[in-house]
Amino acid sequence: MNIVTVNKWRRVFNAPSLSNNQDISDLLPGDDPKIEVALAAAGFNGTLHVVDTSKEALARLTGSLDDEINRYRLNPREYTIKSSYENVTSGAIPPSDYIAGNHIIDDLLSYEFCRRNGLDPNNLAKDVKFSREVWDAVCNDTQTTLHNMPQAVFDNALSSLNPGGIVALASYESRFEREHGFGHETQLCKGLFIGLREYGRSLPYLIDKSDFISSVVKPDAWRSEHWIAFQKSA
Numbered sequence: 499m500n501i502v503t504v505n506k507w508r509r510v511f512n513a514p515s516l517s518n519n520q521d522i523s524d525l526l527p528g529d530d531p532k533i534e535v536a537l538a539a540a541g542f543n544g545t546l547h548v549v550d551t552s553k554e555a556l557a558r559l560t561g562s563l564d565d566e567i568n569r570y571r572l573n574p575r576e577y578t579i580k581s582s583y584e585n586v587t588s589g590a591i592p593p594s595d596y597i598a599g600n601h602i603i604d605d606l607l608s609y610e611f612c613r614r615n616g617l618d619p620n621n622l623a624k625d626v627k628f629s630r631e632v633w634d635a636v637c638n639d640t641q642t643t644l645h646n647m648p649q650a651v652f653d654n655a656l657s658s659l660n661p662g663g664i665v666a667l668a669s670y671e672s673r674f675e676r677e678h679g680f681g682h683e684t685q686l687c688k689g690l691f692i693g694l695r696e697y698g699r700s701l702p703y704l705i706d707k708s709d710f711i712s713s714v715v716k717p718d719a720w721r722s723e724h725w726i727a728f729q730k731s732a
């Protein structure tokens with residue numbers, strides 16, 4: 499668990515735009531709780547929907563969550579957690595007042611690339627050579643719809659967002675990218691993330707809160723950290 503990231507999300511959830519007793523969805527959490535721990539630290543007491551196609555990852559996430567919260571000496575979790583195994587590109591994300599996603603662009607692209615090419619995405623995190631081959635191919639994949647995925651997911655998330663709801667996303671260079679020299683991945687994901695912010699700003703029913711969220715989290719330039727946030731008109 500990355501405690502720096504957890505603390506930033508805690509500050510986001512403690513900011514005035516979020517109040518308790520709501521439905522929050524966390525997109526692609528995998529098995530390593532971050533937003534889940536941040537919500538416990540923020541005293542959230544509504545329902546959290548964790549949305550990920552992997553039943554195994556969500557079982558590990560939910561199974562270890564309370565131990566993780568305890569390990570960091572936080573107050574016990576007050577919220578309910580529900581697993582949703584939908585593909586966030588086109589599946590039904592639970593109706594939400596808040597949709598959050600931490601470092602999801604890379605996973606969207608690489609998992610989809612593996613799916614399209616019959617490769618096992620479980621090797622991405624443990625096999626650097628395999629991961630490099632995938633990312634070399636993903637970065638060169640300008641002829642298919644692959645690079646359109648973040649916008650498709652954003653559109654799908656917006657359709658599940660209740661009026662007045664917030665969508666907040668974080669992007670940064672991961673330790674894996676930095677330690678293994680995956681600068682091309684970092685650059686591609688950053689470009690797509692900034693593109694998402696421009697797209698959000700072009701939609702008349704969204705209120706841009708990106709500067710507000712940046713003032714709350716104070717992004718680290720050294721790890722190419724960026725945040726975007728939008729509120730859907732009531």
Ligand SMILES: C[S@@+](CC[C@H](N)C(=O)[O-])C[C@H]1O[C@@H](n2cnc3c(N)ncnc32)[C@H](O)[C@@H]1O
Binds near residue numbers: 527529550552
């Ligand atoms: C490495 S984990 C995510 C980690 C997390 N985003 C982070 O860095 O904080 C990747 C997860 O994304 C999920 N995933 C990838 N593409 C998905 C999609 N289109 N819809 C739902 N889940 C997806 C995988 O099942 C996997 O559990």
